[in-house]
Amino acid sequence: DGKQILCGLGDRSVLLYNSRLTGSPTAYIGHDKPVSSISWSLCRQWWLSAAEDLSLRIWTNSCSEPAIIMGGNMFSKPIRGALFYYLDKFILLTSGPSVYLYLYNLDLTRDDIKRYKQRSVIKLASCLTPSASDITALSAVNDFISYIVLVCCSDRSIQVLDMNKGAVASVLPDAHSRAIHCITQNKGSTFTSQAPESYNLFLTSALTDGVKMWDLRTM
Numbered sequence: 001d002g003k004q005i006l007c008g009l010g011d012r013s014v015l016l017y018n019s020r021l022t023g024s025p026t027a028y029i030g031h032d033k034p035v036s037s038i039s040w041s042l043c044r045q046w047w048l049s050a051a052e053d054l055s056l057r058i059w060t061n062s063c064s065e066p067a068i069i070m071g072g073n074m075f076s077k078p079i080r081g082a083l084f085y086y087l088d089k090f091i092l093l094t095s096g097p098s099v100y101l102y103l104y105n106l107d108l109t110r111d112d113i114k115r116y117k118q119r120s121v122i123k124l125a126s127c128l129t130p131s132a133s134d135i136t137a138l139s140a141v142n143d144f145i146s147y148i149v150l151v152c153c154s155d156r157s158i159q160v161l162d163m164n165k166g167a168v169a170s171v172l173p174d175a176h177s178r179a180i181h182c183i184t185q186n187k188g189s190t191f192t193s194q195a196p197e198s199y200n201l202f203l204t205s206a207l208t209d210g211v212k213m214w215d216l217r218t219m
Helices: 196-200
Strands: 004-008 013-018 026-029 035-040 046-051 056-060 063-070 079-085 090-095 098-105 121-128 135-140 148-153 158-162 167-172 180-185 201-206 211-215
Touching: 004 035, 004 046, 013 035, 046 079, 056 090, 079 135, 090 135, 098 135, 148 180, 196 201
Parallel strands: 035 079, 135 180
Antiparallel strands: 004 013, 013 026, 035 046, 046 056, 056 063, 079 090, 090 098, 098 121, 135 148, 148 158, 158 167, 180 201, 201 211
16 A cells, blocks of 8 residues: 555565655564565555575564464475465465465464464465476466466576466566566556556566566467
8 A cells, every 4th residue: 555665684684664764664573594575465464574594474563473484394495486365365485496375374362371382374275396497586466366377487487377277378488588586467556447458467577688578468
């Protein structure tokens, strides 16, 4: 809604500012290495952060401690992209060459005696490995229901995943001269309408190779 700004920093913290950038931000601390990805939930009541320490945390406005911590031996490589997906029903993330889809349930109640015990639940729903190459960037729409997930791999390709079928729908090799580090779709806005065709557009960027605009219908 434009009222708050989230920043994931190299000093391992997440800062929450008001949009006017006045006053001191609220700091959320818990990661052991630089934060690599952050994402708002659709309801804007919670958000997630992923870091180079192979962990993901879900935070809420009302608590300085994360409601969910995913880590330990769950992932063997850093999480390169993480976001809420399918109207907040899932968490979507990438680690190494795989895309993981998790169901979750947040329980914000706390037992003062057993504070170490996590009441929230998270469960793996699906795992898809579209390529042997590590995934470098991820994009998906959370604002409306969409089965399409876009990933970029270290072999410079773009892969279009159909999460309904659990399969690769399309592959575009050699999309850039270097590995893509950023991809984003046109996700629309609750404050304005767009032509349906505009939702087929997405952008990619790679170092020294500028920004490219693509159309899902023609790639």
